[in-house]
Amino acid sequence: MTFTDELRQKADPIWEASFNHPFVQGLGDSTLPLDRFRYYVLQDAYYLSHFARAQALAAAKADSLEVTNSMAKHVQGTYEAELDLHRTFMKQLNISEKDQQSFEPAPTAYAYTSHMYRASQFGQLGDVIAAILPCYWLYAEIGEQLKHKTPKEPVYQTWIKAYHSDWFMTLVKEQIDRLDQLAETASEAEKERWADLFLKSSQYEYLFWEMAYTLEKWPMEAYRKVSVTN
Numbered sequence: 001m002t003f004t005d006e007l008r009q010k011a012d013p014i015w016e017a018s019f020n021h022p023f024v025q026g027l028g029d030s031t032l033p034l035d036r037f038r039y040y041v042l043q044d045a046y047y048l049s050h051f052a053r054a055q056a057l058a059a060a061k062a063d064s065l066e067v068t069n070s071m072a073k074h075v076q077g078t079y080e081a082e083l084d085l086h087r088t089f090m091k092q093l094n095i096s097e098k099d100q101q102s103f104e105p106a107p108t109a110y111a112y113t114s115h116m117y118r119a120s121q122f123g124q125l126g127d128v129i130a131a132i133l134p135c136y137w138l139y140a141e142i143g144e145q146l147k148h149k150t151p152k153e154p155v156y157q158t159w160i161k162a163y164h165s166d167w168f169m170t171l172v173k174e175q176i177d178r179l180d181q182l183a184e185t186a187s188e189a190e191k192e193r194w195a196d197l198f199l200k201s202s203q204y205e206y207l208f209w210e211m212a213y214t215l216e217k218w219p220m221e222a223y224r225k226v227s228v229t230n
Ligand SMILES: Cc1ncc(C[n+]2csc(CCO)c2C)c(N)n1
Pocket: 044, 047, 048, 051, 077, 078, 081, 082, 134, 135, 136, 137, 139, 171, 205, 208
């Protein structure tokens, strides 16, 4: 069994909770209320903009120029493909400039991106890959599970297609192989740390659906917001 097979097995109950989450199920059968998807798109654009920086830190931490180059291409992929998808959604969902300007990251989006920065600022290449791998891999499995669904809502169809594509599968496979290769020469302590980061990101992926489904807010209005509106 490869190192990433072991991680996948350990994360299975957490991933199952994502597969069964009403947000994910609702994308497949169009029962997801559009306001929750709208909220998700805004939070996810924030998430992706920080994800790209974590990928860039991985590029800088690689000790071969090939890996630096490959990770830099992944940054470009996040910027051009994923964020482009979001720009399309924003137009289709009439998300205005004003909506984007008044945007505040919700507690979970803030915590998840902070978790990725923690791994990428203080860890080595393997730590960053372990923290970002569930983002790729979980979405690929969700794309696979939803591929035969034909939701009435066109925006949900676009979402499903994006994560069930050859382009996307190649990216996922590259990161899985990279972590397995690093694991071959890693110490037990490193592998334990990577497993912990992978499982925490898996939990955050679940929490991200929950955040969007419940339209999560900070428990108290931010002072900045209060002073602006007054
Ligand atoms: C919360 C959240 N988790 C994962 C993804 C999916 N994703 C984000 S970056 C990336 C890598 C290449 O584009 C992938 C697959 C998402 N959009 N939002």
